[in-house]
Every structure is written in structure tokens, then in C-alpha cells.
Amino acid sequence: MLTRSRKGWALPESAATPKSVWLSRRRLLAAGGAGAMLAAAPGAGYLLGGGGGGQPAGMAMADEAPIAPELYPAPLNEAYELDRELTDPELATTYNNFYEFGSQKNISMAAQALRLRPWTVTIDGMVEEEITLDAEELIRRMPIEERLYRLRCVEAWAMAVPWTGFALKELVDFARPLSSAQYLVMTTFEDSSQAPGQRQFWYPWPYTEGLTMAEATNELAFIATGIYGEPMPRQNGAPLRLAVPWKYGFKSVKSIVRFSFTDQRPTTFWEEIAGQEYGFWANVNPEVPHPRWSQATERMLGTDERVPTQLFNGYGEQVAHLYDGLEGERLFM
């Protein structure tokens, strides 16, 4: 529900107290099925739809121990407030875009085939020293916090969720990029034996996304390792995924294995598929329609109500300045 806004996302305290998070977490755990889905305990295995018993065939890997479970729940960073209620966790974890597991929204079951151990992350390209390390080790080195963020999919649905994770700037500092680096490119795993969508050879796998260094070090750019106070479910991009809430959702690349620093602007996954519809910048703007539909309003998951979309998804105060002097670029698609 949209409460009346004062400015941008900085809104009534009712929507954004630590209590609201703990309450929703408790609701989630009390909900049984949804709790089991998010619960990371061996055997609980992210079962969907309130199903009780064993895991479906072919999902033997879903009982792996979660990544760095001791970090959850993490302290809430109260700087990031919402103007709307949190999305029902059941919906946020069962209505997904993750083409590696299929092009429909109902891939959460199929995504349980993703193996999270071992999961190595490589930081390379224009850095002082390339490094490959275990995702769990990387996450444990980072200052973990919780943030309430909105997500606006280019398809005009939206949600509001508590992510757990760390500022992308922390990873950039850890990586020690050369001053000549201009972009950070993030790449999803590639393994079609786990991700049947990757057998669809006409897609340019692996999924790749990129940010300018100014965007990557903006305070809002976040690497999410969990959601609703629990380690990240596979369907939402475990063990680590990007969250850049001022951009359309496709920029928020999931299940990252590589962070590469470069001076070349990458051609990103959706840009390569349909560059006239999905560009590099992809900043949210209600006044710039997608070639095939309006972006003026959005539907919050779990409602039939359409609410107005905001420039930069309501985060202009933090990010509008990043685009000064770039007005000639296709910033909003």
C-alpha cells in the first residue's frame, strides 16, 4: 500500500522500523510453508507451497548447509526507508525472474538444483592483484547489514524487500581496482547441468551485467546475500546477487561468480538480446516507455493496484547526480 510520500523514499517511520522487519520475519517463520522455504536448515530445503515432506526427485543438492548462516539476521541500516509495505515473503521467493532456470516466473523449484558449495568468486581485470576466494569467506569479510529496498522490474511489477548483504563499495575497496578501471562487470555462474535454461543456446550465457565505477561505489549499490533475515534462497540469486534499486530489475544480476574491472563498457545480457529495449543504463523513469508498454505505473506483487512509478524508482536524491553531463545517453531504458 502506498502511503503518501514526503520526498523520494524517505517516508513515514511506520513503514521502516527494525520492528517491522522482525515482525515480518516472525510472520514468515510462523507461516510454516513459507518459513520452511526460507529456512536454511538441512532437509528443510526451501520447499515450496507449504509442502511438508521430502524433497522432489533430482533436488538432492538442496540440503547443503547455508552460506555463513551466523550472519542472520543482520542489523538494520535505518537510512533506507520504504514508502510501502514489505512484499509477502512467499511471493518474493516464488515469483522470480531467473532465466537460467526458465523463462517463466515459477522457477523457484527448478532453482533448487543450484549447488552452492563450492562457490568461488573471482575478482579480476584491472585490479592490483587478481584473487579467487570462497563466497563464504568473502561474505564473512564484509560488513553485513540489512536494508529495505524497492525493486522495479522492467515488466512493470515491483516489490519491497529486506535484503541482507553489504555495500558494493566494500567489495570494490577490497578488490583495489586500478585508477584506469571505468566499469565493473558482474557475471552469473554458467553450468547447464544445473541450470536447464542455459541449454537454450540462443541466449548469450552467462548472464552479465555492468555498472560504471561511480555507480558501483554509490552508497545504494548493494550485494545481497540474504532476504527477510535469512540466507538467500537460490531462486533469488544465492549466494550473492546485486541490488541496484534505482535501475530496472534486470540490472540486479544473480548468483555472481566474477567481478571484473575494465575500461571497456560491457554489452550486457539483455542489451545483447534486444538492445533497442534494454540498454546499459536502465534507470527507472516513468516518462520513458518501454517500446512495447508504458512505464508510468507499476503493480506491487500481491496487489491488483497500480501505483505511480517514480524517477530513479524514488532514489533520485542518491543517484541523479551520477548522470550529470550524460544527458545524451539512453539513460532510461
Ligand SMILES: Nc1nc2c(c(=O)[nH]1)N[C@H]1C(S)=C(S)[C@@H](COP(=O)(O)O)O[C@H]1N2
Ligand atoms: N542471472 C540472472 N540474474 C537476474 C535475472 C536472470 O534471469 N538471471 N533476472 C533479472 C530480473 S529481470 C529481475 S526483475 C530480477 C528479479 O529478482 P527476484 O527474482 O529476486 O525478484 O533479477 C534479475 N537478475
Ligand SMILES: [Mo]
Ligand atoms: Mo525484471
